Amino acid sequence: QPVNSPPVTVFAAASLRDALSEIATKYPAEVTLSFAGSGTLARQIDAGAPADVVILAHRDWSAWLSQRGLILNGTQTEIAGGRLVLVGAADAPDLSVANADTLLAALDGGRLAIGQRDGVPAGAYAREWLTDIDAWDTLLPQLAETDSVRAALALVAVGAAPLGVVYASDAVAEARVRVVYTVPDESHSAIRYPAAAVTEAGRPFLTLLSSPAAAAIFAKYGFTP
Amino acid sequence: MKLRLKHKFAGFTLDLDLEAGSGITALFGRSGAGKSTIINAIAGLLRPDEGYLEVDGTVLMDTTRGLHMPPHKRRFGTVFQDARLFAHLTVAQNLDFGTRYAPRGTSVPRAEVIDLLGLAGLLDRAPNTLSGGEKQRTALGRALLSAPRMLLMDEPLASLDSARKHEILPYLEHLRDGPLNLPILYVSHAVDEITRLADTLIVIKKGHIAAQGPLRDVMSDPAAVPLIGVREAGSVIEATVQSHDADGLSTLRLRGGNLVLPGVMAAVGTTLRLRIKAQDVMIARTRPEGISALNILAARIIGIHAGAGPGAAVTLDVGGEQILARITGRAVSALGLEVGTSCFAVLKSTAIAQSSIGR
């Protein structure tokens, strides 16, 4: 346990909400959590947001921050990871092999919901995967891109889209969908949640995030180490 | 037209039962008497608490049966006390607004109406730029051109100068008598307008009917004098045009003799209605000589009605026609007038207003 634990403000990617809320209870001082999309968070830090710690959902934005010298050198760390899964309706069959043909067949004319390919991290990973299996160009006309991975999940949950690419952590709590295929980790760059201290006051919380206790909580909510 | 109305506003109750024949019916009454409310009810714009309206045998409103014919089906062209022009239309478009709803065949000559109302120079103008009288004239034209089944006019000439009034009044008479045979309900404070136009006179007092009947009967009823106003009371008689003379005067024959009036615009043989204000009639015991008044008629007194003030209303029989004279009580005693006295009624030729000659 950190000896000196000042109150901290943490700006974090929205999908980490439940996990971080629980971890915050382990911190001896007050933790203020502010959730938003990664791009928004990064720009707010740039504008002088009163954040002590920032946790993003994508490496690009953390690189953007460190490039600008907005985070404390050497505090960058990746506190958790995730897995990408393909979800379908609750009664959808498993997809044993994923390629352009099987995906097209499973979609049956419907759309594949993913996060926006450039802006939403989950969408960027999905694009890498689909490119890797040579299905991107084929599926391009049948994509439904959303502003968050949660929106992609919702499209599948309400039946607007037969399939969607989301994080395993998202699929856990949504009863109206089931995982029909787990995307191999090696088919896309690693899903990592980069964190860094913005001020000195952020260091102790960053330490807590890297602790085994935190790891256990992340695991409970479907994140990988 | 048969109308029965009951309607309550806070502090004001309308309760009346009126009947009007064809021709022009005048509604007369003080400010706040309920005239506009009656017009609104007839037009179908006000649903009275209780009401029944029958026109030409058709029932248009009967609250007991929940019957209420909407205003556009009644087509009672209405000239409101406030002009209510359409601000988004020009004067010409205002005038033409109702023409498309006019039944086929009935048409009011547009050019004639525009000319009569002096609107020719204003046709392209926006209503907001019109003077008070111009607005009122446009509203009148708009109602006329909609070829209504009946005209309801709520003080339509109140803001017009008397010259314009005297151009419009004959036209209204023409509408009544001409091929259109248009019934008109006419609200006015101006007794000379009313007596000139009206066939039936209805006097409204605080929401009730104070007097109603054919114009001549109401007007020559001495009891009605206070209702109508002392200065405006008078009798209405009929006369036939006998000749138009070279000096611009016309001679009219009435039952009790001849009347000489400044040129009357009516063909020889036409029967006219003349309003003779009681205050314009003098009484002489002997036929006056060497006086500028050209009309001296032999008469007999059939009634003397002393009012509250210094005046007296004397009813004269002039060859069977009743003529009302208003003179002072002092003159009554000075001349020793009493019922049965033979005398002469003296009228100035110029005292009978053109505006009070109706067809």
Place this chain on the structure above:
Amino acid sequence: MKLRLKHKFAGFTLDLDLEAGSGITALFGRSGAGKSTIINAIAGLLRPDEGYLEVDGTVLMDTTRGLHMPPHKRRFGTVFQDARLFAHLTVAQNLDFGTRYAPRGTSVPRAEVIDLLGLAGLLDRAPNTLSGGEKQRTALGRALLSAPRMLLMDEPLASLDSARKHEILPYLEHLRDGPLNLPILYVSHAVDEITRLADTLIVIKKGHIAAQGPLRDVMSDPAAVPLIGVREAGSVIEATVQSHDADGLSTLRLRGGNLVLPGVMAAVGTTLRLRIKAQDVMIARTRPEGISALNILAARIIGIHAGAGPGAAVTLDVGGEQILARITGRAVSALGLEVGTSCFAVLKSTAIAQSSIGR
């Protein structure tokens, strides 16, 4: 008051130069002549193309110097042709709107005005529920109670019944003559209102001044007869109340003799202004006997003005006062009237309207 105005609307040009003394100045003219435009310019609501206005030696508007005193500083209480009541206020609140701007000390008795205008029962009402005449009365009361420096009235009595009018007119006279000494500019089509009230008469015709001057001069000018209307022309004379008699009649002395009129509401010794319509005057060569007309005055003809029609305007000298008589041309020749002829002017007692008696 000195006013010079030039203003152009499309198709209408106002160009006039007028002067009015204290007292009541009447603006008279046909519909569209420009009366309301003048009122607006004086009130400060219209900025004319060119204009100069001076009141009591103070220049309120001078376009050459870019001077334009805003309306609220002029405080010319204005009664508009349309009532323009404040819809969000009750009648009472409308009446009281201007009182807070009244200069200290000047106050118009509220209860008196409310009573005069018959508004007591309406004080809590919303303007939208008022009848046409009630609105106009409220607007009038509102202007009066603002204790203005001058009153501008644009046909303020047009939608009132004559009984109400005859209650209000004396009050306006009182404002003019009483302690307030309020100058009034009064627009009206009604000649009897004007002749009763006005000290100065200005006749407007198509944006220009057709006649202006003291009322008596303009009214008894035979040339003005067509401007004012044949039936309304007449002379204005002054008379002093001599006695009130037991039978309700009053005797007034004028230069050429006595006049007997129905009860005049003025103390003995008061000098009144009487309007005698030309058409109410008859001319006799010999003094008529046994006739109900109580007023027979010796006169001499000083002018005969034959009009376009069958009538003639005869100017009579009655002991130094000029009286205009309108008789037929036929009577002129029948009686052999010519300038210089001695004769008698015959007036009915009841022919002089109460409304045309002014103080």
Place this chain on the structure above:
Amino acid sequence: MTLDAVAWEALRLSLWVALWATIIAVPLALWVAWLLARKEFYGKSLLNALVHLPLVLPPVVTGYVLLVIFSPNAPVGATLAAVGLTLAFKWTGAVLAAIVMGFPLMVRAMRLAIEAVDPRIEDAAATLGASRVGVFTRVTLPLIAPGILAGAVMGFAKAMGEFGATITFVANIPGQTQTLPIAIWTALQIPGGEGKAAAMALLSCAVALGAVFLSEGLARRVAVRISGAS
């Protein structure tokens, strides 16, 4: 700061969506505004509140509610799909989202205009023979034209700017549902995308300002006719 094909395509789509949204919403909003201004009926307050809802709810929620109602699995969505009207992932859905989000603005403007019309003028038209429909089209409608125009501009502008409900309801499909705001947002999600976003935002402003200017010009002409050149 250059505008690529994506931007132009997004602009085209936004204009198309905004145009349709305005065309469809104006009569609807007018009807609702008229009901609220002139009629008394059971549930009036509820209707009024309902109209205001999209203003109060976060746009994402509105989009989610639309998604739930109009998804092909839902009864309403299925029925519409059966008659050939698909909304999900189509520009038609973007139109619906724009209509719903702009509705409160349009209804308010029109309602205020209707409430300002003096019913006595309409009465006068009726006495001249105009039926209810005639009175409405020939008197009420022209008199409230400035208000309708104001409402239409508000609706059009909102449609040009709507983001949250649209992306939630119909996602972000270039050429189908990627409207200008969505394209701008997308650009902002990428580090260094500010320039592109700014360029598109300026484009959006330009169009909207054009619409505002146009409407002001129209309104002025209407107003001059009504109030007269004084």
Place this chain on the structure above:
Amino acid sequence: MTLDAVAWEALRLSLWVALWATIIAVPLALWVAWLLARKEFYGKSLLNALVHLPLVLPPVVTGYVLLVIFSPNAPVGATLAAVGLTLAFKWTGAVLAAIVMGFPLMVRAMRLAIEAVDPRIEDAAATLGASRVGVFTRVTLPLIAPGILAGAVMGFAKAMGEFGATITFVANIPGQTQTLPIAIWTALQIPGGEGKAAAMALLSCAVALGAVFLSEGLARRVAVRISGAS
């Protein structure tokens, strides 16, 4: 579907922000509406367009622009901070965002109301001695009260619902800037959060409906006085 402390705190904050936004924006919007309705000046069209901008831009862009202008690093933000007014990442900034986003709605409603006032009634007041200020406060203002009320309700509702610009400008800090819409959005970001989100959305609706009802009641009283019980 339960409401936790976070929800109540967000509601409190939203009400607080919406109230302040309404109080501050009403007089400002009234002034701008009056300028647009009654005055001719150079740059009027520009002002009009500017007022409409927040409607056209995606809320995120508006929020971003606010952030750029008012961030503690920017000149304007720094100056304000020097006089003790910090906006970015504070509830005060949420108020600003709500004002900016609601402004077009408020101005339109008030402008329509002002345009419906007959200047001849104001003229009448002037002849009775009322100065410009007197005329405005005693005649114009009460006559346009329904329009001001309508504008205020629109502004309040929008302030209760504003999300995009707010979260971008002032982030999502519980108790400081986490308004109800932001709390709803946050709840929706986690699978299974729908129930909580729905509960909060209902709360939001309830409040907004309350405001709408209240305003209708007020408007009715004003309107009855103006049009009379007929």
